[in-house]
Amino acid sequence: MKKRGKVVSFIEDLKNGATDPYAYVERALEEASRKDPVLNIFITMKSEVPDKLVNGKLAGVPIAVKDNIVTKGLRTTCASRILENFVPQYSATIVKILEREGAVIIGKTNMDEFAMGALGTTSAFGPTLNPINTKLSPGGSSSGSAAAVASGVVDLALGSDTGGSIRLPAAWTGIFGLKPTYGAVSRFGLISYADSMDQIGPMSSNASDLAYLFSIISSFDPLDPTSSHNPWGNRIEEIASKEPDFDLLRKLKLKIPRELLNHPQAEEYVIEEFWRKISTLEKEGAQVEEISEPILLKVPQVYYVIAFSEASSNLARFDGVRYGSRIAELEDNDWDSYYMMNRSLFGWEVKRRIMLGAFILSKGYYEMYYSLALKARAVIKRKIESHLKDGSLIATPGSLISPLPINYDATDLSKLNAIDAPLMIANLGGFPALTVPTGSVSGTPTSMQFVGPSWSEDKLLSLAKVMEEMFT
Amino acid sequence: MSSEKIIIGLEIHVQLTSLKTKLFCNCSSNYRDMPPNTNVCPICLGLPGSLPVVNKEAVKKALLVALALNMKISNRVSWARKHYFYPDLPKNYQITQYEGKGVASIAREGYLEYYVDGNLKKARIRRINLEEDPGKIIYHTGSMLTSKYSLIDYNRSGVALLEIVTEPDFSSPKEVIAFLQELRSVLEYLEVADFNLEGSMRVDVNISIEGGSRVEVKNIGSISEIEAAILYEVARQRSLREKGIKIEMETRHWDQERKATVGTRTKETEEDYRYFPDPNLPPVEIEMDYLEGIAKEMPELPNAKRERLIKEYGLSSYLSYVITSNKKLAEYFEEVMKYTKIDGEKAAALIVNDLVGWIGQERIKDIGKLVPPAEMANLLELLRKGDISIKIAKETIPELVSGRKTTEVLLSRGWLGRISGKELDEIVERVMRENEKAVEDALRNPKAIQFLIGKVMEVTNKKADPKETYELIVKKIGELQKRTWSN
Structure with a gap:
């Protein structure tokens, strides 16, 4: 029996007059009010069904939006005390697209503060719990968006992915997540963490709806200086509605970086499960090749130098002068102490990254760290491109370790490095990357990640549909 | 000024007032006379999530200036962030251009020729940069020192500025002023700026005298103020030296009210602006064809x-x-x-x-x-x-x-027609006859001729040519003098 997208089906039914236009949203709001108190999915939640629905490709479809995407008139906090009461005066391009197509944003989802974290635990509004097991982290930083989908509140959510923030929570909650090619989705209105890597992407309960949402949100935006025109025409939308294309497997070439699978922190059962799924794909005709790229183990270091530097600059604007919370009184302070007091509202992880970034960019250290990281980034990108140019995809487990407990001590970086290494490749290179669920082992979800060359989302999403049919 | 050596270099900030919009957003670049904080948008307010998009016209104007100033033009347009915390700077960094760290000024190493007292001089231009103007801080008393609070108007925030940095090639205020006047007329010819607008040009002046460190006087708004500031600063530095006090490297402000430079309270350590390439604005190649097209539009300078x-x-x-x-x-x-x-x-x-x-x-x-x-x-x-x-x-x-x-x-x-020749000769004769006293004066004192000329003008309703009249009278007075001699 072929799986159909839930959103895709709803829109079809709506066209045929076979469903109540409000039914989907009403059910989502109801689910949200039941699940949120347990899981802490949303920072700001809507409770009322809109009076009027806009007719469009997403008419009446509920969607959850990560709280680092600005929404006019709807509080946007980045899960930070410093933006606790920030109500934007404008909407992100992507929000305008959703609204134009009739989607109903039912709430702004919890996340790691300013998207900095892998567990969803740096939020100033408390952690989101994993719907599969509330003792576990759902993964971050798009923790709330993943939980909203995995708990069945919505079938669609928007996350952002700077270093794996869509794909890790997708892997840990057993859903689909896509980090698009850099420039495929407008960043205008996404509160910057690291501009050169930030990218908004879709998260969904199923492959068809993932493709469907992506077909809608990927478009050139003149307001985003790094936005590009995509090359697909309506190919992505067709993937969403078409039958899975099993022929794809016979043309599929997968490359598997040995160093990542041999990572000292990788869990054995994860690796075994990964190879089992690979051999299934091989039996269906896929070619599989192991490759060796020792530099991939340095990916997190390179990523952090660049991301922290950009973050230290991007977050300089939060000072309490024009917007956001202020705890310093203007009358009692000079500017320096005013800034210092207000900026103490940042959480620990954010402060750590700002300080390290400011250090890296400062005189004498720039050449030592930042320049070198940029060079390493270029080398990594070139190497990956050379592996992908024959039409291959890189395949890795979605996560080398199983979901960490919600009370995991985030200052222990060893395990976090194992999480980061496979995921950050795509961000450093600007490549698209997809995480698909592949079932579970004793209740813990398993998953695979595929990285393709830029603008290969059509291929990745077609593969997602095939994998969905095979493994779930 | 004495013959002792003074070294002056300039950093000139010119608003590209001819542009319709700001450097990175669609707000008007004409912010003057608007109510405070009405010419703003998420981009020039640096609101979370906003991104800059480069105004291509601004780049074009900068390239035009680069060509006019005989500069080496970079092969790419690139942008850097300059970080400092100040409330008029909404992102707490300024998007600018920088030489180094993988980015470059739009152009460097040029020169401009100008005249001082008829002598041709040449000032080298180190580089020119495009950057965004900050907002404006308004002190209700007009001075930072006496105001209890300050207000910020972001209408100006994001307006395109062209920074022109010279080499320290000036040795007197006279040279500086002649250079600035020439630069202004070049920029007016290129139609990039209108200097009638208040605040459209601001100059930082670096001044040092022999044996002293460089002192920077920031943000002077007019050519006459620049002259005053240089004169003040040179006198101040000399008097320090005479007292045996070391002239430290520092930044000072020009206080327009008091006509004096004022030290900033903080001691100058070399500031670290943590420049780095703006990750939102990847470098864009400058195509040869594009540059040639701009060169074709170059007006006569x-x-x-x-x-x-x-x-x-x-x-x-x-x-x-x-x-x-x-x-x-x-x-x-x-x-x-x-x-x-x-x-x-x-x-x-x-x-x-x-x-x-x-x-x-x-x-x-x-x-x-x-x-x-x-x-x-x-x-x-x-x-x-x-x-x-x-x-x-x-x-x-x-x-x-x-x-x-x-x-x-x-x-x-009744001014049409001119009286000259015989007709004028007769009138002059008559006026001299009727004003014997004046003629006697003129015989003793040639300056008194003016009176007679005035009379002739009156009689002719100004239709007489003053030069011809003057010559006629001089001739006739001369003849009278000769007659007196021979008597």
Whole structure:
């Protein structure tokens, strides 16, 4: 029996007059009010069904939006005390697209503060719990968006992915997540963490709806200086509605970086499960090749130098002068102490990254760290491109370790490095990357990640549909 | 100033006022006279989530300036962030251009030639950069020191600024002023800036005297203030040295009210702006074709026009310099010359000394509307043909400025026609006969001739040529003197 997208089906039914236009949203709001108190999915939640629905490709479809995407008139906090009461005066391009197509944003989802974290635990509004097991982290930083989908509140959510923030929570909650090619989705209105890597992407309960949402949100935006025109025409939308294309497997070439699978922190059962799924794909005709790229183990270091530097600059604007919370009184302070007091509202992880970034960019250290990281980034990108140019995809487990407990001590970086290494490749290179669920082992979800060359989302999403049919 | 060496370098900030929009957003670049904080958007307010998009016209204007200043143009346009915390800077960093760290100024290593007292000088330009203007801090008392609070107006935030950095090639305020005037006229010729607008040019001046460190005086708003600031600063530094106090490297502000430079309270350590390439604005190649297209649009620049006017119209270098220092004036002059065969130098002198004198420097931009070129040419043509005297020409000009026409003025005043030769000779004879006392004075004191000239003008209703009248009277007085001698 072929799986159909839930959103895709709803829109079809709506066209045929076979469903109540409000039914989907009403059910989502109801689910949200039941699940949120347990899981802490949303920072700001809507409770009322809109009076009027806009007719469009997403008419009446509920969607959850990560709280680092600005929404006019709807509080946007980045899960930070410093933006606790920030109500934007404008909407992100992507929000305008959703609204134009009739989607109903039912709430702004919890996340790691300013998207900095892998567990969803740096939020100033408390952690989101994993719907599969509330003792576990759902993964971050798009923790709330993943939980909203995995708990069945919505079938669609928007996350952002700077270093794996869509794909890790997708892997840990057993859903689909896509980090698009850099420039495929407008960043205008996404509160910057690291501009050169930030990218908004879709998260969904199923492959068809993932493709469907992506077909809608990927478009050139003149307001985003790094936005590009995509090359697909309506190919992505067709993937969403078409039958899975099993022929794809016979043309599929997968490359598997040995160093990542041999990572000292990788869990054995994860690796075994990964190879089992690979051999299934091989039996269906896929070619599989192991490759060796020792530099991939340095990916997190390179990523952090660049991301922290950009973050230290991007977050300089939060000072309490024009917007956001202020705890310093203007009358009692000079500017320096005013800034210092207000900026103490940042959480620990954010402060750590700002300080390290400011250090890296400062005189004498720039050449030592930042320049070198940029060079390493270029080398990594070139190497990956050379592996992908024959039409291959890189395949890795979605996560080398199983979901960490919600009370995991985030200052222990060893395990976090194992999480980061496979995921950050795509961000450093600007490549698209997809995480698909592949079932579970004793209740813990398993998953695979595929990285393709830029603008290969059509291929990745077609593969997602095939994998969905095979493994779930 | 004494012969001791003074070294001055400049950092000039020019607003590209001819642009319709700001450097990175669609807000108007004309923020003047708007209520505070009404010419703003998420981008120039640096609101979370907003991103900059480069105004291509601004890049084009900067390239035009680079070509005019004989600069080496970078092969890519790239941007850097300069970080410092200040409330007028909404992102707490400024998007600018920088030399190094993988980014480059849009152009570097150029020069501009200018004249000081008729001598040609050359100042090297180190680099030019595009950058965004910050907002404006308003102190209710007008001074930072005495205000209890400050207000911030972001209307100006994000307006395109062109920063022009010179080498330390100036040794006197006179050179600085001559250079700045030349630079302004070049920028006006290129139609990138309108310096009639308040605050459209701000200058940081680096000044050092022998044996002292460089002192930077920031943010001076007008050419006359710059002169005052340099004079003040040189005197201050000298007096420090005379007292044996070391001149430290520092940044000072020019206090317009007190006409003095004021030290900033913080001690100058070398500031670390943590420059790095703006990750939102990846470098963009400058195509050769594009650059060639811009070069084709290059108008004739002041120096070239100056040379041409000397050759084509026989202007003296002085008048050519004055005429070309303002593009509108030079255009006006050439337009007038289309309709008259009068000697160019004569026409230029009347335009510069009389016409501009009556309308005023600040109205030169409307000169063609105030006195249409054909009207001015009509007057000059009558002068050339001898139908009116120079005196009448000069007195007609203010009437033209007030909107009247040449023939209308001349007819109503009865000024048309000129009295000269035998007719004038007879009138002079008569005036001298009727003013014996004045003639006696003139015999003793040649200056008294003026009175007689005035009388002749009165009698002829100014239709006599003053020069011819003067010569006639001198001749006749001379004859009288000879007669007295021989007696």
